[in-house]
Amino acid sequence: MTTDLHQGGCLCGQVRFEVQGPLENPHTCSCEFCQRHSGALTVTWVEVPRERLRWTGPAGAPATYRSSDYSSRAFCAHCGSSLGAIDDEPTIALLVGSLDHKDSPALMPTYESFEDGRPAWWHAGTRHD
Template identity: 50%
Template structure:
């Protein structure tokens, strides 16, 4: 059975549906921190073909953040939506989903733990990789 999730930006211009997340992880790299405005971002990754942009705004605006990925955001309200990679992967931020309370949103791994500030380690200790 497919797992179908939906979400969107703060103003509702950008909406999406996504099915069957491939993985869930958190990341504390400097790019994720700047993109999300948070010390750690939580991502759900999907095959790009399994993500449909359904809102009147269509696909979100993109900012090329690295050699292999672009960050997605709403052009009207500025909400961070996720990252669209050159590989056929779309990673969506957990906070952009309408209902993100279930266990499927729990990260399976954490990238760039070394970039967390010391005060954050007290709240969220490093884990074995």
């Protein structure tokens, strides 16, 4: 993956972050938790060790909602933007959409979790009428 500084944040800019070093394990997920957290049918994630992420915006760390027995969903308490998931293990998963720069080929997902959670009409291709 890439090894430089990665920055991102919420829609209003109150919650910002920096990650030094590689963004790891790029993947998509279509589970019900991700769908409800984001409002999207599929989301794209990257993971980072907690010690490499620093919250830099005026609001500090994001608000969280305990979504399972091992993880909390992170969001901005001011604008409501979904930012990621903070696991009990030393891992933070960030939504790729919250990154300032999303063009790196290193962000291309390498696998999909819970693809059976997508509706039958959802497909990766473009619709042609």
